[in-house]
Amino acid sequence: MQAAEIDEQFPVVDIDSSALEAARMLAEDSLPGIVVVTADRQLYAVLPASQVVRFIVPSYVQDDPLLAGVLAESMADGAAEKLGGKTLRELLPQRQLTPPAVNADDTIIEVAAMMERLRSPLIAVMQQGRLHGVITASRLLAMALKCRLTEQAWTAVVTGLKTERPSSLSTWQFLEQPPDQRRSTAWHLGAG
Amino acid sequence: MQAAEIDEQFPVVDIDSSALEAARMLAEDSLPGIVVVTADRQLYAVLPASQVVRFIVPSYVQDDPLLAGVLAESMADGAAEKLGGKTLRELLPQRQLTPPAVNADDTIIEVAAMMERLRSPLIAVMQQGRLHGVITASRLLAMALKCRLTEQAWTAVVTGLKTERPSSLSTWQFLEQPPDQRRSTAWHLGAG
Numbered sequence: 559m560q561a562a563e564i565d566e567q568f569p570v571v572d573i574d575s576s577a578l579e580a581a582r583m584l585a586e587d588s589l590p591g592i593v594v595v596t597a598d599r600q601l602y603a604v605l606p607a608s609q610v611v612r613f614i615v616p617s618y619v620q621d622d623p624l625l626a627g628v629l630a631e632s633m634a635d636g637a638a639e640k641l642g643g644k645t646l647r648e649l650l651p652q653r654q655l656t657p658p659a660v661n662a663d664d665t666i667i668e669v670a671a672m673m674e675r676l677r678s679p680l681i682a683v684m685q686q687g688r689l690h691g692v693i694t695a696s697r698l699l700a701m702a703l704k705c706r707l708t709e710q711a712w713t714a715v716v717t718g719l720k721t722e723r724p725s726s727l728s729t730w731q732f733l734e735q736p737p738d739q740r741r742s743t744a745w746h747l748g749a750g
Numbered sequence: 751m752q753a754a755e756i757d758e759q760f761p762v763v764d765i766d767s768s769a770l771e772a773a774r775m776l777a778e779d780s781l782p783g784i785v786v787v788t789a790d791r792q793l794y795a796v797l798p799a800s801q802v803v804r805f806i807v808p809s810y811v812q813d814d815p816l817l818a819g820v821l822a823e824s825m826a827d828g829a830a831e832k833l834g835g836k837t838l839r840e841l842l843p844q845r846q847l848t849p850p851a852v853n854a855d856d857t858i859i860e861v862a863a864m865m866e867r868l869r870s871p872l873i874a875v876m877q878q879g880r881l882h883g884v885i886t887a888s889r890l891l892a893m894a895l896k897c898r899l900t901e902q903a904w905t906a907v908v909t910g911l912k913t914e915r916p917s918s919l920s921t922w923q924f925l926e927q928p929p930d931q932r933r934s935t936a937w938h939l940g941a942g
Contacts, residue, residue, distance in 0.1 A: 585892035590782060590799065607782065607887035612866040614894050615859060667807065674804040677869045679782065695799030700777035702806050
């Protein structure tokens with residue numbers, strides 16, 4: 559399974575567009591991050607949501623995290639003002655970082671390894687220097703699990719595993735359980 | 751605005767539950783990460799999606815990322831097999847790390863600063879030693895922007911800004927634009 563086979567469309571934002579707009583898009587669509595491109599649609603940056611949050615943290619707090627604790631609530635509440643009118647270019651580091659990107663023919667493991675190493679929930683997939691698509695962590699996991707299911711189902715057909723070993727707790731059987739059984743150990747804790 | 755005012759319910763998984771189940775939940779619901787608790791519902795870990803992906807990366811690739819490139823595709827495709835039957839406890843580091851968490855009365859800026867510093871797309875909110883809720887990066891940005899809107903609207907009422915300075919491109923006006931205008935600089939690039 560190659561990167562270009564599982565990547566997806568993903569909204570991109572221009573480096574000279576409003577940072578407020580980018581933050582709003584991320585918030586409204588619950589995106590795992592944003593992909594920033596130049597005017598000629600070259601990939602410029604891939605920002606995890608946690609780093610977009612950086613836009614609303616005053617620089618003196620970034621330099622000294624302990625200051626966050628002594629900021630008055632009213633000051634904290636006005637933090638989004640920092641974004642007003644600023645473009646992404648103004649807020650991103652001057653020195654361009656290499657965005658997390660893989661080649662179209664890289665394997666799912668190469669994508670996973672980069673994702674994990676860079677702690678990036680999304681990876682750009684490049685083909686001949688152009689952005690082909692994006693792979694998110696949830697997409698990657700979904701495809702890895704789906705692939706496993708297919709493989710197991712195929713194995714079951716060939717070896718008769720399904721009928722011969724009905725009581726073994728295999729991955730394959732787990733995946734066949736109805737969702738409510740599968741999630742028996744997941745629950746919600748209340749929020750205020 | 752305090753952490754406990756903006757946190758939300760979030761699915762939690764037991765440390766002794768199946769890692770496959772946790773990965774599947776993340777994939778199906780496109781969650782930014784998972785919250786792991788002990789049998790007595792104490793917070794154990796907060797894992798960003800990018801670190802859940804780690805579960806399907808063989809340890810020898812984690813140790814030497816270059817190996818990812820030489821793994822045959824068929825080997826890469828079988829990676830999810832690694833999860834079969836394993837619990838989260840077996841896959842998480844033996845040494846318990848301090849989960850990214852804030853106190854219920856911490857401000858939005860303290861949450862943002864921690865999120866950015868730890869590159870974590872979700873932060874647990876604790877009240878008297880118990881998990882009160884979770885704040886995701888998109889939730890934080892949404893609340894920061896909403897808060898700003900309220901503040902701006904209030905200012906507009908008081909100062910007559912809205913009618914007196916209709917042509918100035920303020921944050922407040924930006925927020926009043928219809929969504930299709932707001933997103934004029936965002937578009938999609940095709941995926942294969």
